[in-house]
Amino acid sequence: MTADDKRSSTPPITRVEDVDLGVLDGTLSFFIRSLNLAVTRDLDARLDGMEVARGTGKITALFLIDRHPGIRPSVIAAASMKDRSAMARILDDMEKNGLIRREPDPEDGRVQALHLTEKGEKVSREVQAIVRQSRDFFHDISEEEYAQVIDLLRGLYWRIVKSHQAKGTRL
Amino acid sequence: MTADDKRSSTPPITRVEDVDLGVLDGTLSFFIRSLNLAVTRDLDARLDGMEVARGTGKITALFLIDRHPGIRPSVIAAASMKDRSAMARILDDMEKNGLIRREPDPEDGRVQALHLTEKGEKVSREVQAIVRQSRDFFHDISEEEYAQVIDLLRGLYWRIVKSHQAKGTRL
DNA sequence: AGAAATGATTGACACTATCCACCATATTTT
DNA sequence: AAAATATGGTGGATAGTGTCAATCATTTCT
Numbered sequence A, B: 001m002t003a004d005d006k007r008s009s010t011p012p013i014t015r016v017e018d019v020d021l022g023v024l025d026g027t028l029s030f031f032i033r034s035l036n037l038a039v040t041r042d043l044d045a046r047l048d049g050m051e052v053a054r055g056t057g058k059i060t061a062l063f064l065i066d067r068h069p070g071i072r073p074s075v076i077a078a079a080s081m082k083d084r085s086a087m088a089r090i091l092d093d094m095e096k097n098g099l100i101r102r103e104p105d106p107e108d109g110r111v112q113a114l115h116l117t118e119k120g121e122k123v124s125r126e127v128q129a130i131v132r133q134s135r136d137f138f139h140d141i142s143e144e145e146y147a148q149v150i151d152l153l154r155g156l157y158w159r160i161v162k163s164h165q166a167k168g169t170r171l
Numbered sequence C: 001a002g003a004a005a006t007g008a009t010t011g012a013c014a015c016t017a018t019c020c021a022c023c024a025t026a027t028t029t030t
Numbered sequence D: 001a002a003a004a005t006a007t008g009g010t011g012g013a014t015a016g017t018g019t020c021a022a023t024c025a026t027t028t029c030t
Helices: A022-026 A028-046 A057-067 A073-080 A084-096 A118-138 A143-167 B022-026 B028-046 B057-067 B073-080 B084-096 B118-138 B143-167
Strands: A100-104 A112-116 B100-104 B112-116
Touching (some): A022 B118, A028 A118, A028 B028, A028 B118, A028 B143, A057 A073, A057 A084, A057 A100, A057 A112, A057 A118, A057 B022, A073 A084, A073 A143, A084 A100, A118 B022, A118 B028, A143 B028, B028 B118, B057 B073, B057 B084, B057 B100, B057 B112, B057 B118, B073 B084, B073 B112, B073 B143, B084 B100
Antiparallel strands (some): A100 A112, B100 B112
């Protein structure tokens, strides 16, 4: 047992810098969840005033519809890791704001084909610029490191997206 | 311009696997925000039925109080990247559930010294075991890769935590 | 002593995630 | 072809979140 054994308690502290994260320090989920808050705050600030500000799903929906006109809500839901009902509400909002149109899919009567309105396309371009800018929230890490983390997280992302799809996980 | 130019649209798709993430594919925040959902869901499932299930801040608070008895709410708030008012509500909840005690700090009348109750200590141990287990949500990445991402994210985490502290960002 | 800063709490508001039930349409089974 | 099952989308209900502004007590600064 050493002085900084992982199980020993340390005396009352006053500053965050002195916090010992213990188990959390080796827990990826902890950092993902914490950074999620920071990143979301940063993004919200950058998007302040725009129709897609506040809330996590709108940007993804906007971009995916832009890139894949006619895409269906459930696919966006899966890619956003949200459930279909959450997605419906986001699309409601975007429709109300005149960013998207919901059309009936000609091939399948249950399905909707989503399209951007002209306004939606304009907003999409603006937001893309902002999102690219948001890279400098991570100004203190190099291109190599940035690419490296993304590669890893991208792998996790696709594994999870696909396995949910496969297992029919009711999202 | 090649066939998969980043600006060109692809035809309507039906499966998530075919989605092209476009700008998002190079955006760290996108993966952090998506994985946050997946990770939180996984954690919630593992903690199902326990007093600290649902919600992001309770685990961190529990562990930090365990490790630093007498710690104050605002320090936990900073480490959790939440604002003090959000923290107060989490502590309310934990106090109601008999996990913590809020005592007046002997040194500073404005401050509270937080302590775990016996029940809190018991729960903390149980939850620590579960959190360690949660590593296998990322079963498909190696120890080296896991350690590598954590190292990077840890760096970002501390940079942000400290800079908020420094700038007096009103969280 | 008076002014300003800090720590904690509360109320309000909009947004989120989850679960369940529901309806319409497709697909599969018999 | 009829019945059963699966799929896509919607809507309600509930518990939780993040944010902002206001308040109050206490401490620190000058």
